[in-house]
Amino acid sequence: MNSGTEEQNGVLSVTELNNAVHALLEGSFSDVWVEGELSDPRTFPSGHTYFTLKDRDSQISAVLFKGNAARVKFELEHGLEVRARGRVSTYIKRGQYQLIVSELTPRRAGALQLAFEQLKRKLQAEGLFDEARKKKLPPFPRRIGIVTSRSGAAIRDMLSVLGRRFPGLHIRVIAVTVQGESAAPEIAQAIKDFNAHFPDTEILLVGRGGGSLEDLWAFNEEIVARAIAGSDIPIISCVGHETDFTIADFVADMRAPTPSAAAELAVCERATLEEAMDQLRRRLASSVAGLVESLEERLKNLSRSPFLRRPERIFEQKAQRIDDLSARLAPALAHRLKSLSERLNVRARLHPALLNRLRLARESLRRNAERLDALSPLKVLSRGYAIAFKGEKAVRSAAELRKDDELKLRLHAGEVRAKVI
Amino acid sequence: MTTKKKDAKVPFEKSLENLEEIVENLESGEKGLEESLSLFEEGVHLSKDLSARLDEVKHRVEVLTKKGKGKFETEDLEDA
Numbered sequence: 001m002n003s004g005t006e007e008q009n010g011v012l013s014v015t016e017l018n019n020a021v022h023a024l025l026e027g028s029f030s031d032v033w034v035e036g037e038l039s040d041p042r043t044f045p046s047g048h049t050y051f052t053l054k055d056r057d058s059q060i061s062a063v064l065f066k067g068n069a070a071r072v073k074f075e076l077e078h079g080l081e082v083r084a085r086g087r088v089s090t091y092i093k094r095g096q097y098q099l100i101v102s103e104l105t106p107r108r109a110g111a112l113q114l115a116f117e118q119l120k121r122k123l124q125a126e127g128l129f130d131e132a133r134k135k136k137l138p139p140f141p142r143r144i145g146i147v148t149s150r151s152g153a154a155i156r157d158m159l160s161v162l163g164r165r166f167p168g169l170h171i172r173v174i175a176v177t178v179q180g181e182s183a184a185p186e187i188a189q190a191i192k193d194f195n196a197h198f199p200d201t202e203i204l205l206v207g208r209g210g211g212s213l214e215d216l217w218a219f220n221e222e223i224v225a226r227a228i229a230g231s232d233i234p235i236i237s238c239v240g241h242e243t244d245f246t247i248a249d250f251v252a253d254m255r256a257p258t259p260s261a262a263a264e265l266a267v268c269e270r271a272t273l274e275e276a277m278d279q280l281r282r283r284l285a286s287s288v289a290g291l292v293e294s295l296e297e298r299l300k301n302l303s304r305s306p307f308l309r310r311p312e313r314i315f316e317q318k319a320q321r322i323d324d325l326s327a328r329l330a331p332a333l334a335h336r337l338k339s340l341s342e343r344l345n346v347r348a349r350l351h352p353a354l355l356n357r358l359r360l361a362r363e364s365l366r367r368n369a370e371r372l373d374a375l376s377p378l379k380v381l382s383r384g385y386a387i388a389f390k391g392e393k394a395v396r397s398a399a400e401l402r403k404d405d406e407l408k409l410r411l412h413a414g415e416v417r418a419k420v421i
Numbered sequence: 422m423t424t425k426k427k428d429a430k431v432p433f434e435k436s437l438e439n440l441e442e443i444v445e446n447l448e449s450g451e452k453g454l455e456e457s458l459s460l461f462e463e464g465v466h467l468s469k470d471l472s473a474r475l476d477e478v479k480h481r482v483e484v485l486t487k488k489g490k491g492k493f494e495t496e497d498l499e500d501a
Contacts, residue, residue, distance in 0.1 A: 063493070139434045142478045149485065159482060159498075168475060171482045197491055274475070277437070280444050281468050287447035288461045295454060357454075364458050368465050 029088035033108060034060075034099065036084075041076040041389055043069075053084060053099065061098040062086070072104050073121075073217075074115035081107040112213055116220050119247055123222075128229050134253045135234040137266070140273070141202035143170045144266060145233065147190040150175035152350070154209040154238075154259040161263035166270045178208035183218035188227035195232055199214040204231065205262045206248065209240030219246035228252055238262035258292060288365055295358060312397055386411050386416075433474055440467045 012020070017092060034053065041051035047066030052059050062084065064072065085103040106114045123129065144162060147155050155173065162169055174190040177183045187206065194201050206228065218224060219239045228235050228251045237252035238259045249255040256262035294387070295359040322340070358409065389408040405420045431439075443464040447457055482498040 138432075140437075141493055142433075161481065167480050168478045170478055173482065173484045175484055175486070193485075193487065197493065198485075270475070277440075277468065277471055280464075283444045283448065284440075284461065284464045284468065287444065287450075288457055291447070291450065291454065291457050348478075361454050361458055365461070366435050368458075368462055 014095070018090065018092045018095050019390045021095075021097075022092055025088050025090055029185045031085070032099075033083060033085050035082065036060075037082045038076055038082050039078060040100065041078060043076075044262060053082070059296060061096070062101050063098055066105060068102050068104075072111070074111055075118045076104075077118070083107055112217060112220070116247065116375060119220065119222055119225070123225055123247065123251065128225065129250045133229075135241055137234050137236070137254060137269070138202045141267060142168070143200055143202050144172070145198065145201040145204040146171065146173045147176055147187060147204060147206040148173070148208055148259070149178045152178075152209050154207060157209075157258070157260040158205060158263045161260050162267060165264065166267040168270065169267065171307070172201065177216045179211065179218060184221035184223050187218055188221075188223045189225075191231050191235070193229040195230075199232070201233050203266050204233045204235045205238060205256075205259070205260060205266060206235055206252070207256075207259050208240070209259060210240040210244065216240050216244060216246055219248040221247075224248055225251045236262045236265055288368075291357075292362055295361075299358060385410075428474065434476075436467055440464055440471065443467070450452055 011254055016164040036053040036055045039052040039054050039059070041049055043049040045070060049064045049069055051062055051064070053062050054060070062075070083105050084099065084101045086099045086101040088097055089100045091098065105111050109117075127133065131159065131284050146155065146158055148158070150173070153239055155175075162171060172194075174193060176186040178187070191204065191206065194204055207219070216239055219237070225247045228237070228248055234253045236254045237246070237248045238254050238261065239246045239248060240258075242257040245255075254265060256265050302306075322338075387410040389410060390405060392398065393405070401407075401420050405419065407418045409416050443460050447450060447460055447464070452472065482495045484495065484498050485493040488494050
C-alpha cells in the first residue's frame, strides 16, 4: 500500500480508505465457502433476503439476491445450519462489508429434503391436508381430465386402463412438462384451466411416472399444492412409484400409488355395473310377478267360501224381510227401505269388481314386462341376427355340428328348422 | 352442447339408488297392488333411462392445447 514519506501525502480520505479496503477484500474473497448458523432472515418486497451468518464468536451480514434466491428451494429459517458460497463485498458508503451469497445448502439434510419437510409442515399447519376438506370422488364419472406429460408411460397406462374398464368416457388431457423449472407452473395452470374452462370435468388425474427426487420435484412445489387445494374438481394424484410421496399426494383428494392405479380408482368396471343393473331388473320383474301371484291365490281361496259363491243368498233373505215389512209400513218409510235395499245390492256386486281390478293390474304388469324385455339380449334378434339351436342347446361353434344335423333357427319373429349340408 | 341438459338431470348414481330402493320396496311386500304397480312402472322407466345413459357418451380422448386466454385447441387422440 501507499506508504508516503511525507506525512501530508500519507493521510487518506475516508473514501480513499474504503476504496482501498474494497479492492483488497473483493480481490481476496471473490469466491468462498463459509458455514454457520443462519440468523434473523428478512425478505424484502424486492425479493432480496438479508440475514446474518454466525458461529459462537463472530458474525457476518449476508444477502441473497432475488436471482439466486429462486434457486434455493427451501425456506431460510432462523437457526438453520447452512453452508454458503459467495463473495465478500463492501458497501463503500458506510464502510461495511457483507457476504453476497450465490449458493446456499443446509448442512444436515439435502436441500430438497429440507424444502419438502418445511413445505409439508407449513401446509399441514394451514390445514390443507385435513381429511375434512377432501372432496368425495364421484362414483360414476364419465368426463375425466388428465394433467401429465404427453409422452411417457404414465399417459399410455392411464388411457389404456380407463378405456378397458369403462368404454364410453370422455377423456380430456392437458399436456404439461413434468420436470424442470417450468413444470410446476404448467401443472398448476393446467389444474386451474380445467376448473375455469372445463368445469364439467368430474375428476382430475394429476401425475407422472417414476423418477428421482429431483425429477418428481414439481409435485413438491407450493404452487402445485395450492392449485390442487383450490380445485373444485376432485383430484387423484399419482406421482412416481408406490414408495414416492409428494406434497401433491398429501393435498389431493386421493393419492394413487401409480398412474395406472389412479385410473382404476377413478372409474368402476362397466361390466360390473351393467351386471348389477341387470340383476336389479330381474328382481324388479319377479317381485311384482310374485305379488300378483299371491294376490290371485288369496282371491281364489276367498272365492271358495260359500258366502262369496252365492252372496245373493244372504241378501235374498234380507230383501224378503224388507219387502215384508215395507208392505206393512207407510209409503215414505217404504221408500227409505228400498234405497237401503239397493245399497245392499251394490255390495253384492263387489266380488266381480275385485276380479276386474286384478285383471287390469295383470295387464299393466304384462305391458311393463314387455318393455323390460326390450332391454334383454333377445332384442338383438330384431336387428337380423339369429340363434341356432341343436336340440335345446345354442350352437356357439361350427365344431359342434356334423353334416345332416338338424337345427332350429330362432329369428326375431318365429322359428325355422334347417339342416347342415 | 348437451352439457346443460345433462346437468339438469338427476345424477346417474342417484337414479341407480332410486332403482335399488324401488326394488327393495317391492321385495318387502308391504306395498299394496296399485302402489306396487306404479313403483314397478317407475322402476322400468329408471332402468331404461340408466341403460340409455351408459351409451350416451362415445369413448373419446382429446388433447387440449391452450391458444391464448381461455381458448383451447382440441385434438383427438387415438385411444391407446
